[in-house]
Amino acid sequence: MSSRSSLLALALAVAAVGGACGNGGTPDAQATEVKALQGVTVPNPLLDLASQPEDVSVVEGTKRPFVEAVGLYSLRRDDLLQATLQISRFTEESKATTAKFRNSVVTQIGSTTPRQFRMGSERVYLTTGRRQSVAVWWKGHYLFVLATRDDYGTPRALLRSALEIKV
């Protein structure tokens, strides 16, 4: 699988988790057409990594429960992918600001039970993926998923920088 395919696979996996969240919104909200995310600026560089928006056309037009827009960013050093940042905007009807909905989404990300921590004023959930650490946090209706290679040297500083992204 190419690196781009891997990135998209992760994006689709996260976009799909809303489908399992049930009891969240109206029938309309459960079959939303996904668009490319607009209006969120990811700094370039983000800490010491070059950030670049990736093509999410594969997801565009598909219908996903509760998710209305997805943005995917690669974070590279010398062309080597060090991390990915996915930002998903959930519909107003999804009740994405409730603890119940958020927990139901977060618990489906990663391969270990996510644990909650505090960085600055933000609550962050940490879990792991395949040879990567995964940080998840919410800002309003936006879900952020930062997946970092295990051998990247300063994952916490990168996470702190990513937490400053405004929506």
Place this chain on the structure above:
Amino acid sequence: MSHRTRFVAVLVALAVVTLPACGERRDDRDRVLDYLRATQRLAARYVYVDERFDNVITGARGRKTEVQGLREDDFKFKARVLFNGDDGFDEVVADDTLAMRFLDPATLAPLVNKDQLAKVDLETEIEGVSVLDVLRSRRWVLDKSAAPSITVGARKASELGKDPVLDAITALQYVEQAVHEAQAIERWSEDDLDPAYSSSEEDFPKPSEGSGVRRYDLVRPALPAAVNRSGRDENAFPTTKQFRRMAVYVKDNRVIQVREKIDLRGKRLDDFINYNRAVLKANDVDPRARAQFDAGVKLRPKDPRREIEFGRTILAGLNITLNSLGVDPVLIRNMTLDFRDLGSNVKVDLPQEETVSGNLDFLSVTDSGKAAAQTGSTGGGSSASTTTEPAAPADTTATSAP
């Protein structure tokens, strides 16, 4: 209304008033867990003390380790570690960066992993001066990627004592695990007719009236049944939770203090002596050995302070048995945890002056140093890593860095 009808009516009324308001009954265990989790998220100043005692059986010397720290968030904290009241070392973690300074260079050796030391590049920007030289000269060394993982959850008691700052940072998780292991949690009251700890054991501070402080005591589970032990069932043996006395002090829905004593005294010592007699009998132990046990019991001192030492010796004896069976030994210690300025604007900055950059991956406070130490290669040895006397809960939801 007949007498019988009136009786039924009273019962029904009682049942109604005791029904939970919204179908979900929350007890003191739930409340304490909520307080612990709420406190864990807050910036704070803290003091953590782990006191171990001389072990007359193994000869291990006791030691008091104190960690005075600041926590800005889960990834920014700093601490000073003192041993028996004397300054030991300073540790600062700011995201991925670890800064270390040894105020007493003698405390460096126990934290050095010799195998790892051989693999690490010890050069610094100062020609001819190694990281070890800098540390021995009581100066700061900064490593931009050596910050230890703090997302390890509650740790095994056998690990406690090896990395005092990590012990302090994860202390509330340890308390949470203890709360889960307790038979029950009881809010302390002066007038309690059935308190968690009998008057022969009770020595935790009592909240003063009007202070707004509530104290919650952990009730110890009963000792295991004294059945015949031909198998190796771990639940058949007494462990730390059966000897742990712990009080959690709460104010404004935040934990402000924790006191723990894992020992054997007063009524609990009576119970344990009787339990041992029952075990010896149930397992058909030679009558001469049983007589020896009874002779030992007669040596029990009346003076309360000496009685505690007697109890610790009995627990040390129990640990020999548990160790030989591969069961986690009882963690014999006193622990205190105090918080101040909870939720305040505490800031943690890295040291700026007289710092030297270098690789600290050979220290057992780092993930690399720990990983190697777990394979049994911790070097520099001394009491720091040998006074620990273990048992307890492992976390099953370990989360890797950041």
